[in-house]
Amino acid sequence: MYHVVTQELPRDSSRSSRKDESLVSASADSSRSSDSESREKDDKKERVLHTRVPAVLESELKRFADNLRVPVSNLVRTILEDALEVADVATENVEGRLKKAASQLEKERQRLRKKVLFDPLKDVFAYQAVTLAQSAACAKCREEMSAGTHAHMGLTDPQPGKNKPARIFVCNACLPKA
Secondary structure (H helix, E strand, O other), X not given: OOEEEEOOOOOOHHHHHOOOHHHHOOOHHHHHHHHHHHHHHHHHOOOEEEEOOOHHHHHHHHHHHHHHOOOHHHHXXXXXXXXXXXXXXXXXXXXXXXXXXXXXXXXXXXXXXXXXXXXXXXXXXXXXXXXXXXOEEOOOOOOEEOOOOEEEEEEOOOOOOOOOOOOEXXXXXXXXXX
């Protein structure tokens, strides 16, 4: 389909040359404000929109306009305004639903993260400062600690079904503060 918009051309500068001398000598500020006012008035003026439509649509629009006893142009304008309003509302609804879904997804992700993330220090009841004789990894940050490094050993109770408790070492940075 082809669409054409007809607009009123900007006011000719030759018209302003015909103005009174006193108007021409007005301050620059007042001319700027009058220019913006005239632009606002031009923007508010209605424009003519030409478009090609199938013959069936034209006859339906004419029949509908006749039944409502309004001009076809008014009917088309009203239909377009209503369609744009409905589209705006639909966009707002979709945007709201997407934001709500995103926030629910974030909450669910946080909940699952709490379930999935295993806290290696949850069963530790005390920490003992030690100097490592062998290299070990920090249970919290997985940082490798070499032999001779000062670290902390987490003391745990034996787990049912296991003969001895797992050795848990924590670096100084990951040691929980009381």
